[in-house]
Amino acid sequence: MTSSKTAAPKLLESSCSIARSLGVVGERWTFLILREAFTGATRFAEFRAALGIASDVLTDRLATLVEYGVMAREPYQEPGSRPRDAYLLTDAGRELDVVLASLQQWGDHHLPRAEGNTIERRTREGGRPVHVGYIDDDGNEVAPRDVAVIRTAAYPT
């Protein structure tokens, strides 16, 4: 198995921020660990039970997420047990929600299941359906075909 310990540095040095993001969250299991964190999991045993993931892989993925500020360790201790670390999403981690939501939206649309979607995003006030897309600086939706991708002066030549 290739570990994030060897993969991340190369991606993290990239001039491309997609590659850098993948250096932190692009490993197998990481998006599913984040999914569990967004639904309330904080403890190692919770992530492990929800995902059926090997302990060494989970340890490695959580360490990467902590190292790059996506999650923060917070010690806790249950009566009769040794102190342990919980893993909490930081503000930076919570900003990854839109990445998960965009993956979910694509899967709902292009890999549907007969029983329908299991999760919906709606406005808290009014319960109106919410989707992920492009927005201009006035807060209005922009159709994908109306979005231009522009190379800046920092783009490698």
Add this chain to the structure above:
Amino acid sequence: MTSSKTAAPKLLESSCSIARSLGVVGERWTFLILREAFTGATRFAEFRAALGIASDVLTDRLATLVEYGVMAREPYQEPGSRPRDAYLLTDAGRELDVVLASLQQWGDHHLPRAEGNTIERRTREGGRPVHVGYIDDDGNEVAPRDVAVIRTAAYPT
């Protein structure tokens, strides 16, 4: 190396559409292959040269993308060469742009580099900055804190 041939089926059977999407696009390299496709790459040699990726890995990733309708093969032949396949994004593939854009946005924000961002998204008309976020059914931006995640009747019990 774990191949998508073994990893995808388990994820693709998930009731969670994040997991299903990852079954198609969550393998190492796939998002970077898509990034190259969005910037115009269509030929095997172009992907290989841009990414420095092993041929067998690239072959496997492209096969998965074709199998799940993200890319389509289109034969081409150059004078004096054997017929080859080009790989073109389908409509479903182009809808993954917002996933890449959300990864890019997060990396620009949380993993910045001294020389600045290399790519910007702007409106074609007017050149106004564009970001990725949540939008209601009237086309207005919704702040992440105002978005509720709701389990439907199809959510596994």
